[in-house]
Amino acid sequence: MRVTQASTGRKIIAAAERRMRECGFHGFSFRDIAADVGIKSASVHHHFPTKEDLGAAVASAYTKRLMDALGDPNDPVRMPEDLIELYVDLYRRALQKGKGRQTCLGGVIACELASLPENVARAGVEFFESSAGWLEAVLRRRSPQAEPEATRAQALRILALLQGATLIAKTLDREDVFEVVAKSALE
Amino acid sequence: MRVTQASTGRKIIAAAERRMRECGFHGFSFRDIAADVGIKSASVHHHFPTKEDLGAAVASAYTKRLMDALGDPNDPVRMPEDLIELYVDLYRRALQKGKGRQTCLGGVIACELASLPENVARAGVEFFESSAGWLEAVLRRRSPQAEPEATRAQALRILALLQGATLIAKTLDREDVFEVVAKSALE
DNA sequence: GTCTATAATTTGATAGAC
DNA sequence: GTCTATCAAATTATAGAC
Numbered sequence: 418m419r420v421t422q423a424s425t426g427r428k429i430i431a432a433a434e435r436r437m438r439e440c441g442f443h444g445f446s447f448r449d450i451a452a453d454v455g456i457k458s459a460s461v462h463h464h465f466p467t468k469e470d471l472g473a474a475v476a477s478a479y480t481k482r483l484m485d486a487l488g489d490p491n492d493p494v495r496m497p498e499d500l501i502e503l504y505v506d507l508y509r510r511a512l513q514k515g516k517g518r519q520t521c522l523g524g525v526i527a528c529e530l531a532s533l534p535e536n537v538a539r540a541g542v543e544f545f546e547s548s549a550g551w552l553e554a555v556l557r558r559r560s561p562q563a564e565p566e567a568t569r570a571q572a573l574r575i576l577a578l579l580q581g582a583t584l585i586a587k588t589l590d591r592e593d594v595f596e597v598v599a600k601s602a603l604e
Numbered sequence: 605m606r607v608t609q610a611s612t613g614r615k616i617i618a619a620a621e622r623r624m625r626e627c628g629f630h631g632f633s634f635r636d637i638a639a640d641v642g643i644k645s646a647s648v649h650h651h652f653p654t655k656e657d658l659g660a661a662v663a664s665a666y667t668k669r670l671m672d673a674l675g676d677p678n679d680p681v682r683m684p685e686d687l688i689e690l691y692v693d694l695y696r697r698a699l700q701k702g703k704g705r706q707t708c709l710g711g712v713i714a715c716e717l718a719s720l721p722e723n724v725a726r727a728g729v730e731f732f733e734s735s736a737g738w739l740e741a742v743l744r745r746r747s748p749q750a751e752p753e754a755t756r757a758q759a760l761r762i763l764a765l766l767q768g769a770t771l772i773a774k775t776l777d778r779e780d781v782f783e784v785v786a787k788s789a790l791e
Numbered sequence: 792g793t794c795t796a797t798a799a800t801t802t803g804a805t806a807g808a809c
Numbered sequence: 810g811t812c813t814a815t816c817a818a819a820t821t822a823t824a825g826a827c
Contacts, residue, residue, distance in 0.1 A: 441628050444716050588714040
């Protein structure tokens with residue numbers, strides 16, 4: 418069994434991600450994070466001087482974790498159909514792991530966009546671009562002869578569907594809403 | 605030409621809705637709203653004693669405005685297909701009117717849910733339930749013989765699609781993303 | 792790297808005059 | 810109904826001891 422190092426910096430990022438996905442960027446404070454981790458707020462500032470630094474670190478770690486979990490969209494060993502299922506499954510597991518209380522970080526950034534520090538907003542753009550790009554590559558493999566615009570549209574459709582499904586499932590506290598909607602992403 | 609009364613209360617709600625849909629519930633202050641309307645923050649409190657009152661008023665006015673614009677889903681004069689187009693068009697116009705900077709209020713409430721006052725969170729639940737219920741009624745007319753679960757699923761699918769499309773279009777500052785995704789809502 | 796202490800600002804909210 | 814003035818609390822952030 419592999420033990421992953423949980424340094425204080427990582428614990429802070431994990432706590433901030435959870436808070437951000439439950440409450441939004443303006444919905445938590447350095448003191449909240451400090452209490453979650455079991456330290457004082459001044460110590461949080463030692464690791465991430467400003468809230469912008471913390472938010473940007475959370476968002477880029479989030480994107481990296483997702484992209485690492487997805488892997489190479491052109492990996493010949495994996496079928497495009499399986500990769501799309503993998504994509505849907507990552508959203509499903511994120512919802513379950515957060516007990517239906519967390520939305521995708523991309524959605525959070527979208528909703529607060531105009532009030533976010535520059536680097537956090539930019540990380541949101543990168544998240545959506547990475548996600549859409551990965552899906553596009555997978556769909557291109559599945560239908561190589563399709564029009565590029567149609568492939569792009571299909572990628573955005575899947576992304577939008579999962580984003581929306583997560584929002585609704587969270588608000589109505591009905592994880593089955595996610596399942597019902599996600600099924601149509603595979604069509 | 606009909607002149608709509610723009611009382612101070614209404615102006616406050618309009619300003620707060622805009623701020624909330626651009627920045628989130630925690631992304632604006634009473635002073636921001638006061639400046640938008642051209643009064644002082646104490647005067648805003650006169651109309652809406654607490655921020656919870658203001659947020660709940662914004663959300664219920666928002667839901668009411670949407671449902672009024674949608675009208676009776678069982679109106680025999682209007683074809684179900686046209687009603688779905690009307691629904692999509694309301695999202696489209698909301699995005700255009702806000703110059704691509706505003707998301708649906710339902711999505712905002714979803715993202716900040718755990719940090720919102722009770723009445724604001726509840727208004728978000730009501731928004732999604734009203735929306736899904738209206739769509740369900742329209743789709744039932746279009747396919748009366750369909751399984752109720754399938755009709756419900758289709759309604760949630762359209763709702764999720766438009767929610768997600770709005771988030772992505774706002775973040776990437778690409779209104780065409782909305783068009784590309786919304787097209788598949790009509791299928 | 793963590794702590795105590797505190798600065799500087801903002802925020803939601805109230806009292807009371809006009 | 811709007812204003813000035815103000816409060817109490819919370820927030821981000823820093824200084825400096827250990």
